[in-house]
Amino acid sequence: xxxxxxxxxxxxxxxxxxxxxxxxxxGLTFDTVQQVPKLSNDDKITESVxxxxxxxxxxxxxxxxxxxxxxxxxxxxxxxxxxRRGMKNEVAFKxxxxxxxxxxxxxxxxxxxxxxxxxxxxxVNDIADFLIWTSRIDDNEWPPNIEG
Amino acid sequence: MKYSSQMVAKPYFxxxxxxLAGEILFGLIMGTQYIAGDFxxxxxxxxxxxxxxxxxxxxxxxxxxMGATFYLVPEESERELWSPxxxxxxxxxxxxxxxxxxxxxxFVPYATLAEITMNELLPTMGREFLEQPTITKIGIVIVVLAxxxxxxxxxxxxxxxxxxxxxxxxxxxxxxxxxFAFYVxxxxxxxxxxxxYVVHLWVEGVWELILGAILSFVLIKVTGVDREHIDKWxxxxxxxxxxxxxxxxxxxxxxxxxxxYWLWIGSIASAVEPLPFFLMILYAFSMAKQRRxxxxxxxxxxxxxxTAVMAFLGAGVWGFLHTLAPxxxxxxxTQLTAAHGHLAFFGAYIMILFTIISYAMPIMRGRxxxxxxxxxxxxxxxxxxxxxxxxxxxxxxxVAGFIQVSLQRLPDVGAxxxxxxxxxxxxxxxxxxxFGILVLAGLFTYFYSFFVKEETA
Numbered sequence: 001x002x003x004x005x006x007x008x009x010x011x012x013x014x015x016x017x018x019x020x021x022x023x024x025x026x027g028l029t030f031d032t033v034q035q036v037p038k039l040s041n042d043d044k045i046t047e048s049v050x051x052x053x054x055x056x057x058x059x060x061x062x063x064x065x066x067x068x069x070x071x072x073x074x075x076x077x078x079x080x081x082x083x084r085r086g087m088k089n090e091v092a093f094k095x096x097x098x099x100x101x102x103x104x105x106x107x108x109x110x111x112x113x114x115x116x117x118x119x120x121x122x123x124v125n126d127i128a129d130f131l132i133w134t135s136r137i138d139d140n141e142w143p144p145n146i147e148g
Numbered sequence: 149m150k151y152s153s154q155m156v157a158k159p160y161f162x163x164x165x166x167x168l169a170g171e172i173l174f175g176l177i178m179g180t181q182y183i184a185g186d187f188x189x190x191x192x193x194x195x196x197x198x199x200x201x202x203x204x205x206x207x208x209x210x211x212x213x214m215g216a217t218f219y220l221v222p223e224e225s226e227r228e229l230w231s232p233x234x235x236x237x238x239x240x241x242x243x244x245x246x247x248x249x250x251x252x253x254x255f256v257p258y259a260t261l262a263e264i265t266m267n268e269l270l271p272t273m274g275r276e277f278l279e280q281p282t283i284t285k286i287g288i289v290i291v292v293l294a295x296x297x298x299x300x301x302x303x304x305x306x307x308x309x310x311x312x313x314x315x316x317x318x319x320x321x322x323x324x325x326x327x328f329a330f331y332v333x334x335x336x337x338x339x340x341x342x343x344x345y346v347v348h349l350w351v352e353g354v355w356e357l358i359l360g361a362i363l364s365f366v367l368i369k370v371t372g373v374d375r376e377h378i379d380k381w382x383x384x385x386x387x388x389x390x391x392x393x394x395x396x397x398x399x400x401x402x403x404x405x406x407x408x409y410w411l412w413i414g415s416i417a418s419a420v421e422p423l424p425f426f427l428m429i430l431y432a433f434s435m436a437k438q439r440r441x442x443x444x445x446x447x448x449x450x451x452x453x454x455t456a457v458m459a460f461l462g463a464g465v466w467g468f469l470h471t472l473a474p475x476x477x478x479x480x481x482t483q484l485t486a487a488h489g490h491l492a493f494f495g496a497y498i499m500i501l502f503t504i505i506s507y508a509m510p511i512m513r514g515r516x517x518x519x520x521x522x523x524x525x526x527x528x529x530x531x532x533x534x535x536x537x538x539x540x541x542x543x544x545x546x547v548a549g550f551i552q553v554s555l556q557r558l559p560d561v562g563a564x565x566x567x568x569x570x571x572x573x574x575x576x577x578x579x580x581x582x583f584g585i586l587v588l589a590g591l592f593t594y595f596y597s598f599f600v601k602e603e604t605a
Contacts (some may be wrong), residue, residue, distance in 0.1 A: 005380065005384070006380070007379050007380040007383065008385045009322070010379075010380045010381075010383035010387065011383050012389035013383065013384065013387045014384075014386055014390070015384045017387045017388075017390060017391040018387065018390040018391065018394075020391070020393050020395075021390055021394040021395055022390075024394075024395055025394045025395050025397065025566050027520060028395075028398075028409075028410075028413065031407070032341060032401070032406050032407055033338070033341075033364070034337065034408075035406075036337050036338055036341065036405065036406065037335075039337065039405050039406070039407065040335055040336070040338075040405045042335055045334055045335060046284040049334075050334045053334060053336060053339075053481050054271060054288070056273050056274065057262075057271065057274025057275060057332075058259045058262040058263075058267060058271075058273060059258060059259050059274070060195045060196075060199065060258040060273075060274050061195075061274075061275050061432065062274065062275065062321055063194065063195025063196070063198050063199055063258075063276075063279075064193075064194050064195045065196075066406065066481045067336070068336075068340070068403055068404045069404070069427060069480040069481030070275055070276065070404065070481060071481070072194070072195065072198055072276070072552075073481060073483060073485070074178075074181075074182070074195075074198075075437065076195050076565075076566040076567065077192075077481065077565070080545055102332055105189070105190070109186065110184060111185045111186070111592065112181070112185035112194070112567075112570075113185055113186055113189040113190070113193065113194075114373060115189075115190060115193045115195075120571055128451060130336075131495055134336055137336070137337060137340045137404075137405040138405060139403045139404060139405045140402060140403050140408055140411065142477060142480065143403075143480075144372035144477060144478055144557050144558070145363065145557065145559070145560065146563075147556050147557075147563045147566060147569075148556075148565065
C-alpha cells in the first residue's frame with residue numbers, strides 16, 4: 001500500500017493532520033473551560049473545599065483510592081462516598097468520616113491497611129467538604145451504581 | 149560507533165536498567181499487598197510503593213530516551229555532540245534528584261515531605277504520577293532544558309534527518325506538556341482536565357514520536373533499508389499517532405465533569421488510536437523482510453519487532469477494549485485499566501529501550517557486530533521470559549477486571565462493595581504475582597547476558 005505514497009505525501013499528511021488535530025483540540029479545550037464552572041458548581045468551592053483538596057493531595061490519597069475513577073485501584077472510589085457512607089446527609093457524613101479517620105489503621109489481620117494520618121478535626125471536616133463538593137459534579141451519571 | 153561522544157549514552161542506559169529492576173521490585177511488593185493487605189505495613193504503605201513504582205517507571209523511561217538520543221543524534225547529525233560535558237552533568241544532576249526524591253518517598257511521610265519541600269509555595273504534589281515535590285519538578289525542567297539545548301545545538305549544526313527532526317519534536321513536546329504539571333487549580337475538574345495534558349499527551353502523543361524515531365534508527369542500522377523508505381513510514385506512523393492521539397485525549401474526559409460531547413469525540417478519535425501501532429507492526433516486519441544486510445546482532449531486530457507487536461497489543465488492542473464510552477462507563481477505574489496500562493507501557497516504552505540498548509550497548513562495549521551467539525541466546529531467553537511474564541500478568545489483570553465489573557459495577561441491585569469484590573479476586577492476584585516474578589527473573593537473565601563469556605573471544 002505504501003508504494004503509491006511518496007515521502008512528500010507522507011510528510012504533508014503528518015503536518016496537515018497534526019495541525020488539524022491540534023486546532024480541533026484547542027477549540028474543544030476552550031469550550032470545555034467555559035462549561036466546567038457550571039458542570040462542577042465552581043461557585044460552591046469554599047475555602048474549606050479548597051483546603052480539603054490540598055489535604056487530599058499532600059496525603060497522597062490518590063495513591064490508593066480513585067476519585068471519579070482516576071487514581072489507584074487498591075481502595076474504594078471516593079467521589080461518591082458522600083452518597084454511599086453519608087446517605088447524602090452532611091452532618092452524618094462528617095460524623096462518619098471523623099470516626100473512620102480516627103480508627104485507622106483497622107486492626108483486622110490480612111485486611112488492606114489505611115495509614116493513620118493524624119489529621120485534626122477541622123482538617124477532616126475540610127476533606128469531607130471537598131468530597132461533598134466532588135460528589136455533586138455532573139460527571140455523566142458515573143459510577144453505574146452506589147458501590148463506585 | 150562513529151563518534152566518541154556517543155559514549156555519554158552508556159551511563160544513561162545502565163541507570164535506566166537499574167531503575168527498571170527497582171520498578172519491578174516495587175511492583176512485586178504491591179502485588180503481594182493485593183493478596184496480604186498488611187504486608188510491609190506500616191513500613192511501606194501501598195501508596196508509597198505505588199509512587200515509587202510509577203515514578204521509577206517515568207524516570208527510567210526518561211533516562212532511556214535521553215541515552216537513546218545521545219547515542220543516535222551524533223551518528224545521524226554526522227558530528228560530535230555539542231557538549232559531552234553538559235551531557236555528563238545532566239546525568240548526575242538528574243540521577244541525584246531522582247534518587248533523593250525516591251528516598252524521600254520511602255523514608256519521610258508524604259505530608260512531611262510536602263512540608264519540608266515547601267509545597268505550599270507552589271502546590272503541585274499529590275496528583276497521580278506527578279507526586280514529585282515541586283522542587284524536583286523544577287529540577288526536571290532544568291535538566292530537560294539543558295538536554296534539549298545540547299541535542300538541539302547538535303542537530304542544528306549537523307546533518308538534519310527526518311529521524312532527528314521527529315525525535316527533537318517529540319522531546320520539545322515532552323518538555324512543553326510537562327509545564328502543565330505546575331498548573332493545579334482549586335477546581336478538581338479543571339485540575340483533572342489539564343493533568344491529562346501531561347499524562348495523555350506524553351504517553352499517547354509526543355512519546356510515540358520519540359518511540360518512532362528510535363525504532364527507525366535501529367531499523368536502518370540492522371536492516372540497511374533505504375532511508376527514503378524509512379522516512380515515509382515514520383511520517384505515516386506519527387501522522388496517525390497525532391491525528392488520533394491528540395483528540396483521543398477525549399477518552400479520559402467521559403466521567404470527570406467535562407461536557408458530554410467528549411463521550412462521542414473521545415470514543416471516535418481513540419477508536420483510531422490502534423492504527424499507528426498496527427502500521428508499526430507492518431513497518432518493522434516489512435523492513436525486516438526487505439533487509440539488505442544481515443546484521444550479526446539478531447537480538448536488536450528481535451526487540452524491534454517485539455516492540456511493534458507488544459505495543460500494538462498493549463496500547464492498541466487492550467486500549468480499544470475499553471475506550472468506547474458505553475463500555476468505559478462500566479470499566480473506568482477497574483483492574484482492566486491496570487491491565488492496559490501495564491502492557492502498553494511495557495510493550496511500547498520498555499521494549500523500545502531494550503531495542504536501542506541491545507543495539508547500542510554491545511557497540512559501546514567494543515563489539516560492533518553485537519554480542520556473541522551465546523550471549524544472544526541468553527538474551528533471547530530473557531526476551532521471552534519478560535514478554536510471557538507481561539502477557540500473563542496482563543491476562544490475569546484482565547480477568548480480575550472482568551470479575552470486578554460483573555460483581556461490583558453491572559448489578560443494579562445486590563452489587564458487591566469494592567472491598568468484598570476484591571476478596572473474590574485474590575486467587576487471580578496470585579496468578580498475577582507469579583507472572584510478575586517471571587518478569588523480574590527475565591530482567592535478571594537479561595542482565596546476566598551482559599556477562600556471558602564467548603569461548604572464541
